[in-house]
Amino acid sequence: MSSHPSDTDNEKLEQLVSLMRGLGTRTVLYQQNVAASLGLYDNDLKSVDILRETGPITAGELSKITGLATGSITALVDRLEKVGYVRRQNDPHDRRRVIIVPQYEHKEEVSGTYRPLHTAMIELASTYSGEELELITAFIGKASAIMEQQIRSLHAERGKTSS
Template sequence: MYRRRDTRREHMVAEIINDLRRYAVDAQHVAHAFAGLHGLGGTDLQALIAVMDAELRGDPMTPGRLGEHLDLSSGSITALVDRLERAGHLRRDRDPSDRRRVLLHYAERGAAVAKEFFRPLGARTDEVMADFTDAELEVVHRFMVGMTASLRQHRDDVRAARPDPPRRRAE
């Protein structure tokens, strides 16, 4: 007779995987709500997040890197950046150290709109984190970094396995 091994660890791992899945779905719903309120498509939102992340790392995004990140052709990236710039979400600046290079930055209007929308979520997030010690937050951070790296590696492996993937067009 088959006996199921259900250790506390196995149960906890399954719960965490389910929690991550639900979090990802709920986060996607929130992102879609933001995009819908501001006339943005899914690719637009991915672009804005990529630009914001690059700025937070202190390594501003270029249109070429954004195209690689989103798997878009250069023409599609140009159209996407033009659209986001016209809408006040992005701005293009010349790299001060190499005037031939263009850097993408979150525009003030776009940042203000995002802050206004996400401020209540930020407050809720702060409330949740206040219940954790610094040591616990360090463990959670290490876990999230590892899970994010794992997910990105899987994404990259899936992309690499596609036979001659065509570059997508922006929405």
């Protein structure tokens, strides 16, 4: 590609970004439908997903990652503990800290609900060569890092205006 992108190049860039946004909207709606199917609140499901990635963390850490207020996190963990999705326990490395331990793996209904999406995505991925997969995987990883950065900066912005 030349250093002065042509109109066609710009169109291609905008097309990809617009499709990414469309994928984002559908992802949000999908999660909402999964939550409804499991009888969970939207935000509760996101936190279950975060814990699945991070492993046991404190309420404060969960608040930072999700952008939810600490008070909302307490209520959320109460709800999730009640239905057996997480449990609170003392941090074995520091008894003064309480960590939230995901019990995701015990919930067959959760993995069952996600399974059709997982299967369909594996099928789609299987249609690509190893080299193509690497390119796409790197792109998704970078897009994910951008998202994290954007969440942090929106969260920080709100902290500024509310103080």
